[in-house]
Amino acid sequence: MGADIHGFVECRATYGTLDEDDAHWNAAIDLDLLYGGRSYDAFGCLFGVRNHAGFRPLAGERGLPADVSSQTRQSYEAWAPGGHSPSWISWAELAAVDWDEPAEAVDERVQRYTRTPDRSWVLTSKSFRGRHNRPEGAEWVEDGVLFRVVRMVRRDAVPEDGEWAPVWKTMSALADVHGGENVRLIVWFDS
Known part of the structure; x- marks a missing residue:
């Protein structure tokens, strides 16, 4: 059986907020509206799920953040018990990734x-x-x-102009307004 990804882009709106510590996370957009693919190379590179290409996951097994938005939490819980491997990554982390970093191992395939x-x-x-x-x-x-038989680099798994481009553009636009640390992608998988 295959694995599919679900989740939300979340944003902590700081624009016009007097005290950034009081800002709370909001589910900005459902991932299903931005990404409809099933790329095990991307899943492995980003989150360590189905990591046949041998990447050091950027954000593996982090779980749901304690301050996750209620909409995201409810959506994740609706997948129980089938939802697994929840994790998250901020736009600031993604913006700092070396996309030419090679996988730690040769691809199993x-x-x-x-x-x-x-x-x-x-x-x-x-x-x-x-x-x-x-x-x-x-x-x-x-x-x-x-x-x-190859060793992939991150760019091979998540091409800049590939299926993940709408996700990155959305996160980047939100980060332009609210800052990279205030935008994150929260995901989980089903299989």
């Missing part, structure tokens, strides 16, 4: 490439079959398919 009409190779899938303890950098062709 073999990348499969097929030829396009112009004869270039394009990544079409990843598979647990075929690796047989081949070393990092190994590549071979079988039946017109190119196979590679």
Whole structure:
């Protein structure tokens, strides 16, 4: 069974607040409105879930923050007992990420490439079959398919212009008004 991600972008509105300590977190937008994908590479890189590519998770196993908004808490609790691996990450943390940082381990899966009409190779899938303890950098062709054993970098898992771009744009816009520490992504998974 696959794993899907759920959650909210939350914001602690500080604009016009006299005492920032009194500001509380609000669920700004449901993640389902911004991200509809299922990228295990991104899930592993960001939160350590289905981490086949061997990344050091940016925000693994943090749980729900104690000051989570009531809407986010209620939505998470509605998934019980099926919701798991709750975590969160602030925009300030995401903005400081080195997206060229390599994974700590070689990807457990073999990348499969097929030829396009112009004869270039394009990544079409990843598979647990075929690796047989081949070393990092190994590549071979079988039946017109190119196979590679690679170590990914964070940018490979979460491309800047990929499926996560609407999430990052939303968080960035909120951070422009309220500051990066006052914007966070709270997630959980089902499987």
